[in-house]
Amino acid sequence: MALIFPRLARNFVKNGYYPTDQATLERIVAALDVAGNELRILDPCCGEGAALHQVREALTGCGAAVQAFGVEFDAERAWHAKSVLDLAIHADIQDVVLTPGSMGLLFLNPPYGDVVADRAQTGDKGPDRLEKIFFRRTFQTLAFGGVLVLIVPYYVLDAEFAGLLARNFDRIRFHMAPEQQFKQCVVFGVRRRSDRPESRTVSALIAAGKGEACNQVLPECWTDEPYAVPEIAGGEGRFHAVRIDAAQLAAEVARLHAHSLWPQFRTHFGVTKGAHRPPLTAMGRWHLALALAAGHAHGIVTAGSGRTLLIKGDTYKDKVRSVELSESPDGTVSETVILTDRFVPVIRGIDFTPGPGFGSIVTIQ
Template sequence: MARLGSQAKAGFYPTPDSVCELLKAKIIFDLEKGARLLDPCCGEGKTLSRLAGGVPNLTTYGIELDHQRAHEARSRLDKVLWGDSLSEVMVSPGSFGLLYLNPPYDTGVSDGAKSQRLEVQFLRRYLGTLQQGGYLVLVIPYYILKHCAKPLARYFKVQVLGFPEDEFQAFRQCIVFGRKKLLAPKEEAEQTQTHLEELAGMEPDEFMNEVETLECIAPVSITVPPPAKPLTTFRAKNIDPLEAIPLVRKAGILKNVLAELTPKKNNVIRPLTSVKKGQMALMLAGGYMNKAIEKNGRQLVVKGVMDKSEKVINVRENDSGEGSITTRDQYIPTIKIIDMQTAELIMVQ
């Protein structure tokens, strides 16, 4: 799947279903055992899932910027990353046999004087992930071929096909099929680049007359090779909560963290010297030793409290009838004990 459109629309435009069906019918991908397929702009994962066609023993990979669509794609593809494909994802080079690339159609934002088309940025960023002999399926507006001509000519043996007439009218799209090869000789690369640039400079009707359209070609069988090297890296720099939370719960880390943040109350007292009876009484009254105790079969619940009150110390009155009262705060320790056998409440002051 892909995201097509401009900054003004900022919308999500999936590859048309009719084009997906034609692509699957006309280009028969013979997927060898263990083949890996990658879509860096997978959207909801529908296109790559259709191309895979439920073939066993292969793995589909996708990357999607929108969190909701990435979550939806996980139900169709084997592995999906959530993040910016250009800046937030790390992928091992030369690890995929098929690269389906339908990037956003727009101009990237740059701090410098020059800005580069997003289609070119995606192509340059991900052509290195394709192994030698692997296949590229690139979906772009035909007039963008002039921007992509150089890397396509240098690294791929390409064929350009137009969208069906009705679908072509929407975004003037074409499909570029390319098989990755070693760096092409300079003269050959220049000829291919010139041809692609000429196609990009044509009027829409002229372009459609120059190239074959997808529905008009005879079915072609393409063998997607098995992996040439292991996929050691396929991860996003950011953390997806929908993936992280179940893993954290399964690992038990969350329980341990919460236990550290909210530790259990510890009333164990370890005095440096032997506790005197008066000190013991104060700790009891202050509630430091509140708990249930049992000794010799007798069960008691001990609760200590400290009540504050005022005690009159002195009363004075002068000849004119005015006077003053002096009071002092006093704290009265009380220990309440409940005998669990007799339900008797014992008060000790």
């Protein structure tokens, strides 16, 4: 499905939302390639889905089948993302279950700013940055060899953030975005197993965070080795919210309608609407128990005397206790307690007979 407003959607800022501008996005796409036939890519702050949609289209043009997954906290943007991505969730990222190592590309342009400080906390450390929180929460969704595209204000790259990046990624490249309204930089990397970070990489990122690399603008034509998005082997992984609202539930039921049981509901359950035929012979207690357990003994019944009850049958399991005594040759007496399961039918009803007993609960056992 084509984007409804690809450029207009990127031109507003709301609640810390700084969408990726078109010029930066086009240069990022130029640095990407594919290394497989079936790819999965994730944007955990996908906004209206325009950026990840364009990345998917570019990778598809390289000959791969690409699934695009997104998460967005804002309802209006999330519902638009649902129309342009394969699967988008309207939820807080903290409420989303993401399988580690399930994605080949992580496109992360997180909210910018400080977390609201906890006035009750002690210590000298100030509030954490949203950029770091989102990065820690999502970078492990990348498979080893997966590609990171991180878009943050350059001044966020302090010693802590630089160490975290260098410890978990190879081929780290820092570039300033061509559009500098929000002082954004673009950091590329390839995930590796966590190891001791190279001091040169850490120093370079810290220097960039201090503004010493502002002349390294993301090139319009990528001439270095491209960042190839790998194919992820084995399973689809988990991608779902732990809490879901009614609107999203309804949308998911509609989306999965063709694969659900409900189109065949009448085939499987319509038999209960048929007329009940009387048994050929009088029912015994076991037959009654089966009828009760199956839910067939229910409804309004009227006795010959005129008494009327609304009944519902059921069964429950009881235990019958018996004791056996045995005597050994030496005269010792031993006692064995035996508990035997027994299914007990029971009918409960509401007395609808006019009179003093109207509304009382009746139990037939």
